[in-house]
Amino acid sequence: MVCCAVNSCKNTSAKISKNKDGITFHRFPRDLNRRRLWEIAVNREEEWSSTVSSAVCSEHFDTKDFYITESGLRRLAVDAVPSINISACQAPEPTISNLLPIDVSPTDTEEVIKLKYKVRRLEVIAENRKRRLNIMWQSRRRLRKQVERMKCIIKHLIRYKQDKRCENK
Ligand SMILES: [Zn+2]
Numbered sequence: 001m002v003c004c005a006v007n008s009c010k011n012t013s014a015k016i017s018k019n020k021d022g023i024t025f026h027r028f029p030r031d032l033n034r035r036r037l038w039e040i041a042v043n044r045e046e047e048w049s050s051t052v053s054s055a056v057c058s059e060h061f062d063t064k065d066f067y068i069t070e071s072g073l074r075r076l077a078v079d080a081v082p083s084i085n086i087s088a089c090q091a092p093e094p095t096i097s098n099l100l101p102i103d104v105s106p107t108d109t110e111e112v113i114k115l116k117y118k119v120r121r122l123e124v125i126a127e128n129r130k131r132r133l134n135i136m137w138q139s140r141r142r143l144r145k146q147v148e149r150m151k152c153i154i155k156h157l158i159r160y161k162q163d164k165r166c167e168n169k
Contacts, residue, residue, distance in 0.1 A: 023059060062084060
């Protein structure tokens, strides 16, 4: 049985099924540096360290950490680090399992299932782009404000320079 390494998380492979709950388990990376990042991220007691069977469930990864292959398999990005729903004190954040419930009915033909996977893949991409767009809108607003401030400063400087010139005459 695989248990999620996050202290506050009760997900185990015995309780969770990928098809029913949309939750997957992901083993700690082999790379030592990245492994250490995961160990720190799961917020365990100091002497705790991961083993070859340690895993973190998909509820702790941002939706943008996942991608779906052409064949419909959900994969975790190589540089992903657990980042959400770590502490029970924080408000829960949406995860890939509640963003994209798996919905394949027994009457679906292979063609339909393939198309459903394709739609899901595009949904993930659309969701990530929406987020990026929001961030860009925010930075656009910030930059516009900065430009306004700069314009004001320049105006003041020009006036100051003109005043100085008048004084010198
Ligand atoms: Zn978990």
